[in-house]
Ligand code: SF4
Ligand code: SF4
């Protein structure tokens with residue numbers, strides 16, 4: 047494979063402290079025509095943000111594909127309804143393309159209403175809906191009137207921007223939901239924004255807050271339901287986790303409901319401890335602060351000791367990161383730093399300029415920073431930098447494996463909670479498991495019989511009691 | 520509880536719930552990956568291709584490359600001509616494929632982009648090719664897209680020539696493992712052949728520690744050109760391979776036999792007989808043995824299959840093959856369902872039910888979804904589900920064992936390299952079915968009924 051890089055892509059690649067020296071990265075732009083881009087579309091961004099709302103009907107208005115590909119694919123756990131794990135769509139056919147799909151959409155909503163009693167329906171309009179001229183908003187308005195429930199249009203044609211645009215559309219949809227409930231008396235408690243309860247991570251954070259004596263009013267959107275969401279305007283503080291997807295909502299809620307916000311990351315010992323302290327500080331709650339210190343004093347050393355036990359396995363290892371949001375990349379770099387693993391390649395799909403600045407400050411000189419990387423680039427740089435493990439999403443896993451590089455799923459399909467102090471242990475275990483699995487021996491020496499005969503038999507590192515566990519509510 | 524399906528039947532004209540199909544481009548992309556050094560190219564917004572690649576990767580557990588025109592608002596208004604011109608140039612410059620296989624998306628179809636003209640006007644480097652097909656997702660399903668892409672390759676590349684010894688095999692929408700099984704049979708029958716498309720060693724490439732953007736497998740461009748001079752085409756999968764076979768006949772006059780996917784005994788017999796008709800009637804002894812072993816298994820385990828009710832769902836040709844095999848095993852395919860539209864499917868299934876005297880016990884449905892299937896099962900339950908991973912929720916809700924076959928299998932490993940075609944594929948499948956039924960019995964039976972010896 048050639049190591050050549052598309053000329054137009056050069057602006058999207060930085061080498062920290064290296065020659066490139068461009069003024070910032072072209073993040074947040076559409077992919078170049080003809081690139082093997084890993085970038086998803088506006089609909090995808092909107093859908094991933096709203097999807098975890100467990101008791102909502104998510105109806106995709108468009109041809110079948112967009113709905114098929116987003117059917118039950120996120121590991122967002124629920125303590126209530128399982129509704130969101132089903133796929134609803136209008137499956138537009140040729141005649142609908144010619145005569146318009148509004149009739150079918152109306153029928154779809156009617157059918158859903160006849161059979162179920164939803165309080166909230168999202169209608170996602172995908173690429174062609176605008177082109178064929180369906181007035182989705184009108185259909186939704188009529189349905190709201192007819193049934194007295196919320197039916198919210200999310201106009202998310204893929205071509206209208208990037209995944210980030212989709213995040214914003216989702217946030218706008220959430221604001222449409224919240225605005226009628228603006229005038230409620232204030233309550234004690236916080237909202238958590240930008241956590242999708244993957245593998246139960248929202249529950250971990252909620253548990254800490256509970257132990258600090260801080261009620262959680264609403265969660266955006268992991269394990270959320272209609273009834274909890276509409277209480278959100280009453281909260282005292284918004285804690286924003288995945289800033290990439292939810293910063294915009296935090297700003298809008300600040301403007302509309304006067305709720306202040308703080309950014310927080312719950313990945314790694316350092317970030318989790320800082321986050322808990324800051325929440326208490328923001329609420330000016332000295333008791334919560336004390337309790338936070340108690341939680342940290344109890345749990346941080348355990349997690350750190352755990353990390354120490356594994357550290358020997360990580361000496362000299364190098365990591366490549368390719369994730370959606372810039373904020374997550376930052377968390378991961380910090381976490382790898384805690385583990386003694388050097389990050390040598392960092393890429394994101396939707397990172398913002400500020401994110402890339404922070405990233406630059408966290409990594410060593412020579413580290414490659416990529417915006418919207420494609421497989422060829424990932425390959426080139428992972429090889430060049432000698433990465434041992436790639437952290438990414440489902441599309442990157444086979445690539446990593448093909449290269450004989452270990453892989454850790456840090457995306458929507460992760461099976462173990464990676465947040466909080468528990469997450470430190472899970473993440474450490476997972477990284478160790480994938481880095482040190484005996485299979486790599488086979489991979490690296492087993493390609494040809496010739497090589498195998500020459501390779502000295504190496505000792506496989508001992509696996510420190512790996513258990514797989516899922517965190518419950 | 521993962522069970523939102525009400526027992527009361529719902530008449531629906533608007534909402535589709537839990538699809539049993541997906542869109543054309545993903546099939547087109549998959550077909551194009553079965554061509555050597557080919558870059559699939561999606562003419563539309565960047566999102567579609569990102570989904571399609573992910574979907575294929577989830578099934579095959581392999582990277583699936585493809586490029587996109589990355590439409591913006593402007594492209595929607597003024598057409599995607601500039602996008603594809605620039606896109607194709609970039610692809611040749613950087614990824615250096617031998618051929619680019621363009622498929623459309625809903626969007627480029629709806630705005631009416633004319634790919635014929637775009638490609639005609641394109642500056643294509645010497646010795647390289649750009650071909651296309653139309654894949655509007657509001658027509659048909661991923662299977663349609665697969666067929667359309669095959670026809671696209673043929674339309675652009677196949678050349679009529681003096682008939683050669685070669686036989687062309689159109690494999691249908693199957694896994695790399697299935698293709699390997701075809702090749703085994705072809706080799707045993709000593710037939711020179713071209714398999715098109717050929718995803719083996721592409722979508723299940725062996726681990727070498729190296730990433731090849733273009734793996735070693737795949738039908739070559741030369742071979743696709745030579746399709747036009749093959750002596751005969753065996754088009755497997757009536758509902759998948761007919762269109763490309765007809766295209767080749769129209770263009771180059773090559774005759775074809777349309778056969779069902781060789782799943783199970785009778786349909787594999789038909790395939791082997793078709794091969795024998797081409798090699799002078801000689802069936803290799805090894806194949807005879809494989810057949811014998813299958814019949815032996817069917818006989819040994821027959822009491823465990825007989826009368827068991829099964830729901831078969833997925834892609835039309837695969838489902839028809841699986842259904843016949845179930846009938847051969849003495850099972851009752853109570854519900855036979857595909858999401859892909861087309862009444863031919865229902866007709867073929869119905870005549871199969873009649874053949875086995877099961878017309879009162881079995882029903883076939885096209886253009887339905889898995890919500891329908893779940894409602895049917897709630898009315899009258901089955902003992903087994905046979906189909907893709909999406910039946911998992913029904914399996915869990917109703918506590919019915921699920922044997923995975925077809926596309927996609929998202930939640931298990933290794934399946935793409937296994938085979939369900941040929942006698943050996945049927946043998947493996949029959950083993951799995953019996954295992955699933957008997958495991959379910961063992962799990963639920965009273966202690967005194969747990970048998971070690973059968
Ligand atoms: S827009 Fe059409 S081609 Fe794209 S994913 Fe949706 S159904 Fe498939
Ligand atoms: S780009 Fe458009 S059509 Fe394609 S998946 Fe996204 S919304 Fe659907």
Ligand code: SF4
Nearest residue numbers: 288290291370371374
């Ligand atoms: S991929 Fe990252 S940025 Fe995107 S939603 Fe998930 S956590 Fe947020």
